Amino acid sequence: MSTDVRPGIGKIGAGVARVNFAGVSKAFDGTLAVDDLSLEVHDGELLVLLGPSGCGKTTALRMVAGLEDPTGGTVSIGTTVVNDVEPKDRDVAMVFQSYALYPHMTLRKNIEFPLRQQRVPAEERARRADEAAATLGLGDLLDRKPGQLSGGQRQRVALARAIVRDPKVFLMDEPLSNLDATLRIQTRADIVSLQRRLGTTTIYVTHDQVEAMTMGHRIAVMKDGMLQQVAAPQDLYERPANTFVASFLGSPGMNLLPATVVDGALEVDGVGIVLRGAPLRIADGPVTVGVRPESASLTATGIAASVTLVEQLGAETHVICTLVDGTRVVVRQGRKAVRPDLGEAVAIELDPDYLHFFDAATGDRLADDR
Numbered sequence: 001m002s003t004d005v006r007p008g009i010g011k012i013g014a015g016v017a018r019v020n021f022a023g024v025s026k027a028f029d030g031t032l033a034v035d036d037l038s039l040e041v042h043d044g045e046l047l048v049l050l051g052p053s054g055c056g057k058t059t060a061l062r063m064v065a066g067l068e069d070p071t072g073g074t075v076s077i078g079t080t081v082v083n084d085v086e087p088k089d090r091d092v093a094m095v096f097q098s099y100a101l102y103p104h105m106t107l108r109k110n111i112e113f114p115l116r117q118q119r120v121p122a123e124e125r126a127r128r129a130d131e132a133a134a135t136l137g138l139g140d141l142l143d144r145k146p147g148q149l150s151g152g153q154r155q156r157v158a159l160a161r162a163i164v165r166d167p168k169v170f171l172m173d174e175p176l177s178n179l180d181a182t183l184r185i186q187t188r189a190d191i192v193s194l195q196r197r198l199g200t201t202t203i204y205v206t207h208d209q210v211e212a213m214t215m216g217h218r219i220a221v222m223k224d225g226m227l228q229q230v231a232a233p234q235d236l237y238e239r240p241a242n243t244f245v246a247s248f249l250g251s252p253g254m255n256l257l258p259a260t261v262v263d264g265a266l267e268v269d270g271v272g273i274v275l276r277g278a279p280l281r282i283a284d285g286p287v288t289v290g291v292r293p294e295s296a297s298l299t300a301t302g303i304a305a306s307v308t309l310v311e312q313l314g315a316e317t318h319v320i321c322t323l324v325d326g327t328r329v330v331v332r333q334g335r336k337a338v339r340p341d342l343g344e345a346v347a348i349e350l351d352p353d354y355l356h357f358f359d360a361a362t363g364d365r366l367a368d369d370r
């Protein structure tokens with residue numbers, strides 16, 4: 001990876017900046033916040049840690065920063081096990097949800113602050129702060145104080161303060177959650193282009209799956225402290241390892257329908273589903289079928305359902321249906337589709353090319369290798 005575009009170049013060429021979790025656990029009295037996490041973040045990668053509130057994302061990140069000690073396993077940065085390395089010696093920069101800027105200092109002083117702590121000489125401090133500010137489009141604002149900035153600008157100052165240090169690793173914990181929707185999308189793009197340009201290994205925590213899909217080279221999905229799957233965004237979307245990942249990703253998530261396999265044929269709610277190709281190679285009995293909203297449609301014949309809600313989003317419409325057995329199925333319609341009425345009796349067809357199969361008991365993905 002080229003390092004010549006990095007601001008304040010110097011120490012990094014020294015070693016690869018991968019981050020490795022090897023069987024890492026963190027127990028707070030009674031709660032296992034992170035449970036036997038094994039995960040390697042590659043050098044130069046932006047890895048998103050994704051999962052619902054309380055699943056252990058922040059705890060995992062704080063163990064890399066040295067703000068929490070693992071109760072088991074080892075955390076490495078580069079080739080060094082850092083369990084016993086002081087936070088200040090880990091060469092990581094963390095960006096939090098709250099910007100935590102010093103209100104009485106100008107932006108320049110805020111951005112330079114970590115360099116002052118490292119006793120970098122004034123001239124070099126100024127040069128590196130200028131570079132970092134320019135990188136984030138803050139060049140004209142350096143004499144202002146945080147109170148004179150918008151939320152998005154403040155978050156960019158927090159980012160500038162992180163990059164000015166030229167750390168081995170960026171750790172970002174939901175840095176966009178205080179921003180409004182428009183600013184979030186813009187700052188999200190800014191962070192992605194910055195990360196791709198600097199090539200700094202980054203762990204980015206979010207519970208927002210759209211953020212995860214758009215930002216990550218790979219996404220690691222967590223639930224209850226446990227890693228569920230780690231894969232590139234599109235792979236995660238197309239081959240979720242279990243029903244949790246399937247329903248967490250996508251907006252709305254994948255529909256999960258109880259079904260039955262009979263002699264290699266599939267029945268949902270007593271209705272035979274026409275499959276293309278060979279019969280299913282799944283044992284007879286109950287199975288969970290997954291289908292994304294865009295792979296379900298309303299047709300004349302199919303699985304009987306009634307319409308419980310119609311959500312119009314402009315470019316598309318989500319028709320929320322309820323099957324006879326009470327299962328909820330969301331159908332995504334394009335602009336041209338005829339919208340059904342509330343309460344209308346409809347029939348749902350599933351696109352046989354885009355079905356997923358999961359173990360009805362464990363929720364684990366079943367191979368469909370027909």
Ligand SMILES: Nc1ncnc2c1ncn2[C@@H]1O[C@H](COP(=O)(O)OP(=O)(O)OP(=O)(O)O)[C@@H](O)[C@H]1O
Binds near residue numbers: 031032033052207
């Ligand atoms: N200092 C602490 N003492 C006790 N329990 C804690 C502590 N910090 C976190 N926990 C618990 O550990 C679990 C994981 O918390 P963590 O903050 O890592 O979750 P998270 O995935 O970041 O959630 P969120 O999306 O809400 O920020 C939670 O059950 C939480 O209550």
Ligand SMILES: [Mg+2]
Binds near residue numbers: 058173
């Ligand atoms: Mg958190």
